Amino acid sequence: MSTPYAKLPAWADYGLIPLINLSVAFIVAGLVVVLVGENPFRAAVILVEGAFGKGTGIAFTLFYATTFIFTGLSVAVAAHCSLFNIGTEGQAYIGGLGIALVCLSFDATLPWWLIFPMAIVAAAAFGALWGLIPAYLQAKRGSHIVITTIMFNFIAASVMVYLLVGPLKPAGSQAPQTRNFLSGAELPKLNWVIELFGAKIRSAPLNVCFLLALVMAFLVWLLIWRTRLGYEMRTYGHSPKAARYAGISETRIIITAMMISGALAGMMALNPVMGDQHNVAIDFVSGAGYVGIAVALMGRLHPVGIVLAAILFGMLYQGGAELAFEMPAISRDMIVIIQGLVILFAGALEHMFRPYIQALFASVSPKTVGMEAVKGKGA
Amino acid sequence: MAQAAIELIGINKSFGAVRANRDINLEVTRGTIHGIVGENGAGKSTLMSILYGFYQADSGEIRVGGKPASIKTSNDAIALGIGMVHQHFMLVDNFSVLENIILGAESNALLKSSITKARSELDRLEREYGLEVDPDALIEELPVGLQQRVEILKALYRGAEILILDEPTGVLTPAEADHLFRILKQLKEQGKTVVLITHKLREIMAITDTVSVMRQGTMVATRETSKTTVEELAELMVGRRVLLRVEKGEAEAGAVKLSVRNLTVKDQRGVTMVDDVSLDVRAGEIVGIAGVAGNGQSELLEAISGIRRAVSGTVMLDGKPIDVTGVADPGELRDRGLAHVPEDRHHVGLVLAFEEHENSILGYHDKQRFLKGPFLNVDAIMADAKDKIAKYDIRPGNPRLKTANFSGGNQQKIVLAREIEQDPGVLIVGQPTRGVDVGAIEFIHKRLIAMRDQGKAVLVVSVELDEIRSLCDRILVMFAGRIVGERGPDATEGELGLLMAGVEQQEAAQ
Ligand SMILES: Nc1ncnc2c1ncn2[C@@H]1O[C@H](COP(=O)(O)OP(=O)(O)OP(=O)(O)O)[C@@H](O)[C@H]1O
Numbered sequence A: 001m002s003t004p005y006a007k008l009p010a011w012a013d014y015g016l017i018p019l020i021n022l023s024v025a026f027i028v029a030g031l032v033v034v035l036v037g038e039n040p041f042r043a044a045v046i047l048v049e050g051a052f053g054k055g056t057g058i059a060f061t062l063f064y065a066t067t068f069i070f071t072g073l074s075v076a077v078a079a080h081c082s083l084f085n086i087g088t089e090g091q092a093y094i095g096g097l098g099i100a101l102v103c104l105s106f107d108a109t110l111p112w113w114l115i116f117p118m119a120i121v122a123a124a125a126f127g128a129l130w131g132l133i134p135a136y137l138q139a140k141r142g143s144h145i146v147i148t149t150i151m152f153n154f155i156a157a158s159v160m161v162y163l164l165v166g167p168l169k170p171a172g173s174q175a176p177q178t179r180n181f182l183s184g185a186e187l188p189k190l191n192w193v194i195e196l197f198g199a200k201i202r203s204a205p206l207n208v209c210f211l212l213a214l215v216m217a218f219l220v221w222l223l224i225w226r227t228r229l230g231y232e233m234r235t236y237g238h239s240p241k242a243a244r245y246a247g248i249s250e251t252r253i254i255i256t257a258m259m260i261s262g263a264l265a266g267m268m269a270l271n272p273v274m275g276d277q278h279n280v281a282i283d284f285v286s287g288a289g290y291v292g293i294a295v296a297l298m299g300r301l302h303p304v305g306i307v308l309a310a311i312l313f314g315m316l317y318q319g320g321a322e323l324a325f326e327m328p329a330i331s332r333d334m335i336v337i338i339q340g341l342v343i344l345f346a347g348a349l350e351h352m353f354r355p356y357i358q359a360l361f362a363s364v365s366p367k368t369v370g371m372e373a374v375k376g377k378g379a
Numbered sequence B: 001m002a003q004a005a006i007e008l009i010g011i012n013k014s015f016g017a018v019r020a021n022r023d024i025n026l027e028v029t030r031g032t033i034h035g036i037v038g039e040n041g042a043g044k045s046t047l048m049s050i051l052y053g054f055y056q057a058d059s060g061e062i063r064v065g066g067k068p069a070s071i072k073t074s075n076d077a078i079a080l081g082i083g084m085v086h087q088h089f090m091l092v093d094n095f096s097v098l099e100n101i102i103l104g105a106e107s108n109a110l111l112k113s114s115i116t117k118a119r120s121e122l123d124r125l126e127r128e129y130g131l132e133v134d135p136d137a138l139i140e141e142l143p144v145g146l147q148q149r150v151e152i153l154k155a156l157y158r159g160a161e162i163l164i165l166d167e168p169t170g171v172l173t174p175a176e177a178d179h180l181f182r183i184l185k186q187l188k189e190q191g192k193t194v195v196l197i198t199h200k201l202r203e204i205m206a207i208t209d210t211v212s213v214m215r216q217g218t219m220v221a222t223r224e225t226s227k228t229t230v231e232e233l234a235e236l237m238v239g240r241r242v243l244l245r246v247e248k249g250e251a252e253a254g255a256v257k258l259s260v261r262n263l264t265v266k267d268q269r270g271v272t273m274v275d276d277v278s279l280d281v282r283a284g285e286i287v288g289i290a291g292v293a294g295n296g297q298s299e300l301l302e303a304i305s306g307i308r309r310a311v312s313g314t315v316m317l318d319g320k321p322i323d324v325t326g327v328a329d330p331g332e333l334r335d336r337g338l339a340h341v342p343e344d345r346h347h348v349g350l351v352l353a354f355e356e357h358e359n360s361i362l363g364y365h366d367k368q369r370f371l372k373g374p375f376l377n378v379d380a381i382m383a384d385a386k387d388k389i390a391k392y393d394i395r396p397g398n399p400r401l402k403t404a405n406f407s408g409g410n411q412q413k414i415v416l417a418r419e420i421e422q423d424p425g426v427l428i429v430g431q432p433t434r435g436v437d438v439g440a441i442e443f444i445h446k447r448l449i450a451m452r453d454q455g456k457a458v459l460v461v462s463v464e465l466d467e468i469r470s471l472c473d474r475i476l477v478m479f480a481g482r483i484v485g486e487r488g489p490d491a492t493e494g495e496l497g498l499l500m501a502g503v504e505q506q507e508a509a510q
């Protein structure tokens, strides 16, 4: 065997490298803060305190994290089957349509705990459907999934604009959104859980979707590493030729993976729609699908990593909003730059520092750069 | 005065608990061909990877041309004039030959002038060493034999003075290997140094000046080639006496199990690779297909096993048709008792990123015994994997180890164990012992013969004439997509060689 499969110990792989990437992102972001004439250390303190300092902040952070867990899982499931699903954004948007239909039909008659399961199914089904079409085109026609899913984001946006200024808009309303749902379609908040720990919460949108997201993270782990379907997806993801040899149908596996990915994306819509705004408004996804790509990459496509990365991004969203409020020199757009830097270093440049760290480990202690110890004598 | 081109002193390298190299000393004299032999997993590739800068030794010293050298990356090695042709090719599949050769050695920011220069340089190298390849062909479209030529050209293009070849003949026919050896001798005459890793002791005897034997991470002996024998080397390697030719009784061929009629297969470009082939394999016999790599054997196996669509023809398995021109599916064929060991274990037969036990169910992952409803039955899979590891002596015996970290021969055993242990009625095998050591070859041949004796039908494709002759009951020779002759196991190598070169056919056509 001659390929250099130099491997780092797990703590370095999953702890040290993300930490270094993050630190670099924050150092560069700090420089940006210095450029606009603010104190970067104070900015950092405000950011972290804004996200985790008070009960309300924590609730908001976890609320955003919920959204990113869904989109991160969506991207990861497709990625395990070597499909780059850029369409999470559009699939979530269309998922919102499914939720709207359920809620608008039943919110006057049924309680939340009956509407919620129906809405979950509708959101997943609509999202899956929106993933199905690009998947079919990829499997049958060879149209590249990256291109088609991007196109489908635009189509989703157009469809939703049409529906929200037309059929779904209550007559006489000026706003491009559905009517507000009645209380039957409002999800219970989880703020009391945080209050149990003594923190005080004014009003924050953290709701039961957070629990649903954690359950989905566990189910995705089960799917990928413990089921036959996940095995087939990973086989295809690593080697389409081996999948063919193993009798795994390319069409079936691509379509299945994309539908699961789309379903997870669709379920993301539950959180803002039923948990927070209680209506479906134009552009309610607002880029969470794209953040999902960064979350999935940063979480190394593993559900545990994705949950952690989603919380990090939740922190950036919540703490960032706080920062823009407290430091006038730092505008909302600056926050987007900081988020962009994290995406750049943690996602896109994930492998930038890896070779150096590997070299470092190799020179300090060559033995660590191998595999985990195996039983039996070396052959 | 003979001077050392390379000296390795006290090299140690461990991967976790596996000590791949311990206290290795090796001296290679300039202008010689130095062979290295050893069992699968003995640490040969690791040692050469250290020399080539892929791995860092835990301790030890490397000297190149008498001077201590610090080789941290393969660029350092290339700068010192060391070139390597890997056991598993390192080519970019969807690049052309030319692009692969200049990759990383572009002399100029403007690719175009690099390419023009490279083209003429390549042309010169190809002519000088008789290594013809179409510079514009895509790697993925080339048969393995030609891919290897590209690897050699790549090293020469970078001006290698010391050429390391890791099992270069694993994919070549004797004729192609002879050709390679002529090239190596030519290189030697020009003062270049060659290190040759191989499992074929005959090659060691034919071409090397010195040979070193490794066993379980240590260097156990170095001999002058003229003063040793194949038997001695085999014994040094394995630590016991080895049967170089497995004994077997007469075949008792029964009913036809696999029957191929007028099969025609084209490749992606529409070139006919298998041309109107008909053959039968009966229960209780091993039929071999000999031929130079790239004459349609791979496509034939792929069509029969349902991986590639045939254009026309029929294939019957146990008297029932396989829909080779339509929707034949490898999974369904497995259910019908046809197992397939593919030629290309790296991309087809295994998923290198998987742990060993995951690969030991590849293709059989839908069998009830490995499942609990929709879930994988991890306990059952692990138990099954451990069983095969023990039975086939796969080393290291850790079902959780990533497959890429097994040595080449052990990877082959993983595939063979998986397919043979399913107890199929028909087994088709591409290159059964490619990259496998003498001890394991003995073992694999014994297993295949045992299958035959249980009344199974076995179809073997091998570019190894020795293997075909010692293993098979009937030998079919393939040339340019056609079966050009059938011989018994007593056919001479010369006779088969002529058939493989298409000589008789051309005479007949005239
Ligand atoms: N990157 C790696 N991580 C862990 N173990 C490894 C790694 N590379 C090699 N090994 C182990 O080191 C030992 C030596 O492997 P090596 O590839 O050098 O053997 P080899 O002599 O070339 O065998 P073969 O003839 O089968 O190619 C084997 O036990 C192998 O499993």
Ligand SMILES: [Mg+2]
Pocket (backbone or CB within 6 Å): A001, B044, B045, B046, B087, B166, B407, B408
């Ligand atoms: Mg090797």
